[in-house]
Amino acid sequence: QVQLQESGPALVKPSETLSLTCALSGDSVSRYYWSWIRQPPGKGLEWIGYIYYTGSTNYNPSLKSRVTMSVDTSKNQFSLRLSSVTAADTAVYYCARCPGVVSPGVALFDYWGQGTLVTVSS
Amino acid sequence: DIQMTQSPSSLSASVGDRVTITCRASQSISNYLNWYQQKPGKAPKLLIYAASSLQSGVPSRFSGSASGTDFTLTISSLQPEDFATYYCQQSYSTLSITFGQGTRLEIK
Numbered sequence: 001q002v003q004l005q006e007s008g009p010a011l012v013k014p015s016e017t018l019s020l021t022c023a024l025s026g027d028s029v030s031r032y033y034w035s036w037i038r039q040p041p042g043k044g045l046e047w048i049g050y051i052y053y054t055g056s057t058n059y060n061p062s063l064k065s066r067v068t069m070s071v072d073t074s075k076n077q078f079s080l081r082l083s084s085v086t087a088a089d090t091a092v093y094y095c096a097r098c099p100g101v102v103s104p105g106v107a108l109f110d111y112w113g114q115g116t117l118v119t120v121s122s
Numbered sequence: 123d124i125q126m127t128q129s130p131s132s133l134s135a136s137v138g139d140r141v142t143i144t145c146r147a148s149q150s151i152s153n154y155l156n157w158y159q160q161k162p163g164k165a166p167k168l169l170i171y172a173a174s175s176l177q178s179g180v181p182s183r184f185s186g187s188a189s190g191t192d193f194t195l196t197i198s199s200l201q202p203e204d205f206a207t208y209y210c211q212q213s214y215s216t217l218s219i220t221f222g223q224g225t226r227l228e229i230k
Contacts, residue, residue, distance in 0.1 A: 046221070
């Protein structure tokens with residue numbers, strides 16, 4: 001059974017860097033693509049980006065200048081870094097599996113982590 | 123970016139009702155449209171992919187259809203566990219994946 005678990009600081013100060021890790025079990029990070037999606041409190045979903053185990057990435061254009069994703073195949077996990085955060089980055093952050101992106105039909109999210117709330121505040 | 127617009131934003135219905143939620147794309151996305159259900163405090167769950175294909179384990183009362191740039195999610199007979207927020211997501215532009223703003227389905 002595929003399971004994803006986000007971890008990282010729940011509180012980040014403005015202008016600092018948010019860092020989260022998603023640990024994967026029941027699957028290999030060397031298969032498929034892996035995404036981050038966020039949801040501000042009471043609002044909708046926003047795709048942040050995805051990464052392939054080779055290190056190939058694609059980010060949401062609106063966040064591209066601040067986002068870095070990485071993958072650690074030895075630990076079967078992948079990570080998100082979001083720099084220069086503001087209160088607008090306060091959200092529940094989800095990691096999710098994306099079966100593929102080469103074909104449009106599989107650019108969906110079929111397994112999700114439970115989400116972790118990150119608050120940006122001094 | 124491809125914009126996805128859902129309607130209505132919220133909806134009240136009763137158990138047993140037939141409910142339809144619509145999602146409109148700002149341009150053609152073929153049938154590359156997925157639907158998710160999200161309950162409070164939980165992660166979204168994939169219900170339907172490619173506009174009309176039911177994800178494994180999802181009850182058959184859920185169905186999806188497409189007509190041009192308009193997509194619909196139908197619940198044939200609402201059950202108590204169906205009250206949630208529903209999101210559409212386009213997977214046509216894999217370089218910029220976008221979601222609809224959500225439709226909150228509430229108990230009347």
